[in-house]
Amino acid sequence: MVQTGSGAADPIATNLSEDDVTTALRAFLLSILPAGTEVRLGQQNRVVAPLGLFVLMTIVVRQQIATNGSKYGIGTRTVSRQEHVTIQVSVFGPGAGDMIERIVTLFRDPYACQFFQQERPQGDVAPLYADDPRQTGFINGERQYENNWNADLHLQANYQYTIAQQFADAATIDLINVDAAYSESNS
Structure with missing residues (x-):
């Protein structure tokens, strides 16, 4: 179980995090892309774009x-x-179109199912399908166009949250004679 929270003890344990999902996808991408290709999370501030294919x-x-x-x-x-x-x-750099095609093709193949099954044997992350690649314009810091292709990859993630639960492990039962306790003569 992964403990969540920010430093303090979290009373809810989970089997999976967003980082686990992206780490599994990153491992898949690294397994099919040329050696040395950088694979990073998007939306990070103050991080310089790598040179070449990324x-x-x-x-x-x-x-x-x-x-x-x-x-x-x-x-x-x-x-x-x-x-x-x-x-x-999103794939940037020389050969981006060929690499996005490789990603989409192999993500749609049983290879991806086998890879994720080996990467996450718990079965909590699995590929579903991939959308078709699309080219989008990208202008870098020097105001130059760069090759950029992207596609949406769809996965299933099965989260489990374990929480404390109270249970009754014993009960006391009293028998009441309803006729004697609630007869009309007593009312």
Whole structure:
């Protein structure tokens, strides 16, 4: 279980984080891209773009796809949430068009299912499908156009949150003779 929170003890434990999802996708991308290709998270401030071919990943949608489920343990309840996570993968630099085609093709292949199964044997992250690649204009800091292709990759992430749950482990039962206790003559 991954403990969440910011320094203080978090009473809710989870099996999966957003970082786990992007780390699994990054590992997949690194397995199919040329050696030395940098794969980073998007939307980071004060980070210089690498030279040559590089990839940025940005989570753009997180959508619940099923009703929560619950499983009970000793003193706990585990709430399950199935989520459809869309990550935009942007490829920059020479050969970006060829690399986005490689990414989309192999993400749509059983290779991706096998890779994620090995990377996350718990089965909590799995590929669903990929949208078609699209070229978008990108103007760098020197006001020059650069080659940029992107596609949305869709994954399923299965989150589990374990919370404390009170249970009754004993009960006292008293029998009451209803006729004697509530007869009309007593009222």
